[in-house]
Amino acid sequence: MTTAAAPPTRRASYAARAERRRLVTGLLFISPWIVGSLVFTLGPVLVSLYLSFCDYRVLTPPHWLGGENYRQLLADEYFWRSLGNTAFMFIELPLGIVIGIALAMLLNASVRGQPGFRTLFYLPSVVPVVASAMLWLWIFNPDPKIGLLNGLLGMLSTAMEGLDALLHGLLPVLPASLHLHLPPEIPWLVSATTAKPSIMLMDLWGVGGGMIIYLAALQGVPQHLYEAADIDGASSWQKTWHITLPSISPVIFFMVVTGMLGVFQYFTSAYIMTSGGPEHSTLFYALYLFQNAFQYFKMGYACAMAWILFLISLVLTLVVFRSSARWVYYEEER
Amino acid sequence: MLPRRPLLAALLLLALLPGCARREDPVPPGRTLITVWSGWTGHEQGYFQAAVKAYNRSQNRIFVKNMSTEMDDGKLLRALTAGVPPDLFFLWEPSYIGALAANNAIQPLDLFIRKSTLNLKDLIPGSINQGYYEGHYYAMPFLIDAYGLYWSKKAFREVGLDPERPPRTMSELEAYTKRLLSWERPGQLRRLGFEMPGLNLFMVLFGGRFYDPATKRITTTDPRNVEALAFYKRLYQIQGGAHRIDAFKQGFGEYNSANHQFFVGKVAMMISGQWWSSYCRKYRPGMDFGVAPLPYPDQYPGLLGTTYLGGNFACIPTESKHPRQAWDFLRWMQTYPAQLLFAQKMRGVPNYRPVLSDPSLTQGDRWSRAFGVVCQIANHPNARFFPALPVNLLYMNELDNAAQYGARGRKTPYQALADVEQRVQQELEKYPEYRIARRPGGKP
Numbered sequence: 001m002t003t004a005a006a007p008p009t010r011r012a013s014y015a016a017r018a019e020r021r022r023l024v025t026g027l028l029f030i031s032p033w034i035v036g037s038l039v040f041t042l043g044p045v046l047v048s049l050y051l052s053f054c055d056y057r058v059l060t061p062p063h064w065l066g067g068e069n070y071r072q073l074l075a076d077e078y079f080w081r082s083l084g085n086t087a088f089m090f091i092e093l094p095l096g097i098v099i100g101i102a103l104a105m106l107l108n109a110s111v112r113g114q115p116g117f118r119t120l121f122y123l124p125s126v127v128p129v130v131a132s133a134m135l136w137l138w139i140f141n142p143d144p145k146i147g148l149l150n151g152l153l154g155m156l157s158t159a160m161e162g163l164d165a166l167l168h169g170l171l172p173v174l175p176a177s178l179h180l181h182l183p184p185e186i187p188w189l190v191s192a193t194t195a196k197p198s199i200m201l202m203d204l205w206g207v208g209g210g211m212i213i214y215l216a217a218l219q220g221v222p223q224h225l226y227e228a229a230d231i232d233g234a235s236s237w238q239k240t241w242h243i244t245l246p247s248i249s250p251v252i253f254f255m256v257v258t259g260m261l262g263v264f265q266y267f268t269s270a271y272i273m274t275s276g277g278p279e280h281s282t283l284f285y286a287l288y289l290f291q292n293a294f295q296y297f298k299m300g301y302a303c304a305m306a307w308i309l310f311l312i313s314l315v316l317t318l319v320v321f322r323s324s325a326r327w328v329y330y331e332e333e334r
Numbered sequence: 335m336l337p338r339r340p341l342l343a344a345l346l347l348l349a350l351l352p353g354c355a356r357r358e359d360p361v362p363p364g365r366t367l368i369t370v371w372s373g374w375t376g377h378e379q380g381y382f383q384a385a386v387k388a389y390n391r392s393q394n395r396i397f398v399k400n401m402s403t404e405m406d407d408g409k410l411l412r413a414l415t416a417g418v419p420p421d422l423f424f425l426w427e428p429s430y431i432g433a434l435a436a437n438n439a440i441q442p443l444d445l446f447i448r449k450s451t452l453n454l455k456d457l458i459p460g461s462i463n464q465g466y467y468e469g470h471y472y473a474m475p476f477l478i479d480a481y482g483l484y485w486s487k488k489a490f491r492e493v494g495l496d497p498e499r500p501p502r503t504m505s506e507l508e509a510y511t512k513r514l515l516s517w518e519r520p521g522q523l524r525r526l527g528f529e530m531p532g533l534n535l536f537m538v539l540f541g542g543r544f545y546d547p548a549t550k551r552i553t554t555t556d557p558r559n560v561e562a563l564a565f566y567k568r569l570y571q572i573q574g575g576a577h578r579i580d581a582f583k584q585g586f587g588e589y590n591s592a593n594h595q596f597f598v599g600k601v602a603m604m605i606s607g608q609w610w611s612s613y614c615r616k617y618r619p620g621m622d623f624g625v626a627p628l629p630y631p632d633q634y635p636g637l638l639g640t641t642y643l644g645g646n647f648a649c650i651p652t653e654s655k656h657p658r659q660a661w662d663f664l665r666w667m668q669t670y671p672a673q674l675l676f677a678q679k680m681r682g683v684p685n686y687r688p689v690l691s692d693p694s695l696t697q698g699d700r701w702s703r704a705f706g707v708v709c710q711i712a713n714h715p716n717a718r719f720f721p722a723l724p725v726n727l728l729y730m731n732e733l734d735n736a737a738q739y740g741a742r743g744r745k746t747p748y749q750a751l752a753d754v755e756q757r758v759q760q761e762l763e764k765y766p767e768y769r770i771a772r773r774p775g776g777k778p
Contacts (some may be wrong), residue, residue: 034654055432055764057436058411058415058437059411059414059415059433059434059439060437060438105517109372137584138778140584141584142581142582143522143584143585144582145580145585146584146585147584162604181755187577187581190577190580190581190584192575243538277734277735277738278580278738278742279735279738279739279742279744280735291731294408294411294724295728296432296728296761297437297724298761307593
């Protein structure tokens, strides 16, 4: 600051005072945020650390247990199960990114009706999670007369059988054991093996939220790079790989980090659609944490769970941050 | 400062208006105001409000103000935690009673009961005892829920069963279920013979115990419970298996509507509470249905008349500012006129026994007679309930899990129940009052 570095003349000290006054004014203006985050965010966070070492049943004052909650967690079958279920959902992260970018690229191409397509793909992400969960409960309904997916699947499966018969009729050389086959119905949320993939499918329907961010990033990619590449005779694949992706890598990085934290906090759709079942297959970490905190009166235990989750996500975020030097490119570095 | 933006000021004023428009009932001078939180909403809120009004008219010392919350005890728990509870509240979920009592959030009512003229023998044992925890009464019922077997006479006729004769024993239930089951095509159900209720209900029907007060231990692996789960699984199997049934159930319409599976013929028999006759009257007045006591296992004829009771219970928080006045209202609820007034509207089963056979409730049209049948079921000495324990919510959730693993054949009935017992027992022992008790000969 130039004024502060100036010799202490009367003018300068006046300026310094004005500066201080401005500082006070500024602080006052942001004080709601400072007080809010200290009192209502940092405070509870620190208290939760203390509570994680306590037996706290909410209705009675906490009492100190030491590391007992953490010891019990390590021996708790559901803790590991919920952690595993949550880890499984990480499959969704790369899927969402790839599909999101692919969609964004397609919608970035100038075709007729482009705004319409954009709207169409973005629309599902406007639907609140609760509403889309209710909607998908119907789509996933195993009864082919009710459930959209199984209705389609039933038709496809019949068509497939016909095609199979046709092929075998036309080409008798085909071995009898070789068949085209589609299951006529999938139990979706009812079976422990398909419940998690079903939820993933539902989430990918809402990929438009990420897509719109990629789309914005794509439009920020400097055109001159493409022009230069064209002059050098680069193929469109080379352009994608060497220009587009590196240029939007900061956005991908952002989406990876926020998406990761989102997976860790996975809760709403499981709470609404399956409440952790069937056979604990959708008992996600946050759902089990919620049950302990708000149903079983085990707030201390839930706090310990929250802190373990915090540490895991901290470590993973740091890993991603560290790795980012290798794959994220910022404009000024180039 | 004068409002420089008249439009904004006008909008602000408008925003304030609804607050002014809603006037509260004035508290008559000289009366103590007590607030009650209750979960009844919609027209049921009106029924409870009518009872509150009748109480307010019946005396001139206390004025009760009812605040309808919602069918969720979450807000109440937060108010209790924050130390600002109402004077009296109704729990939507009786499973909370044990936890609230064990953590001193609600007061024992024994002294009030002893000083009053209330004779506990006048109350259905399974009603007041749902609030009995570690030697004290903590909660009072105001009507209870009781379960009966409902069947569709049309479905019975269709398969050539006597429509007036419901299954009485478990083997009959099994045979009827098989007979009433019908398929759209192989693998696709059209109608369930019997809609499966919760496992806890079946455990009660087999005479199983959830908890042993003598040893203070969870007894999920009681042989009767294992038998119950084995039979429960069989009823699933004979109807196409748990996967098929769970898939079929996803196509059921809304519970509280004319699209309920029982009304649209997707279910021939089911177990439901006394409210079902009101639902029938409301949604399918033309439907020919019957209600009967629940079936009992053939090998245990002593269990004839067994049913499961639930209900909404009122508790006085430890930090209630007017516990005596709150008790006065609770006491009033256990009187003939109060129970009759509320039961006539609410169609809950009166827990005050003399009212059970009041002709205005149980006679008249067929829905009232059906309601009367359930009232008699509730009054049977074999009517049971889930005992109040501090870990009930966990226990219930774990039983649901056991039902899932057991019915799908992923665990043997014994193993499924043993897993529940181990988990719930471990949590129970975190409460000092349960720590001392050890199974004789068990490890220290």
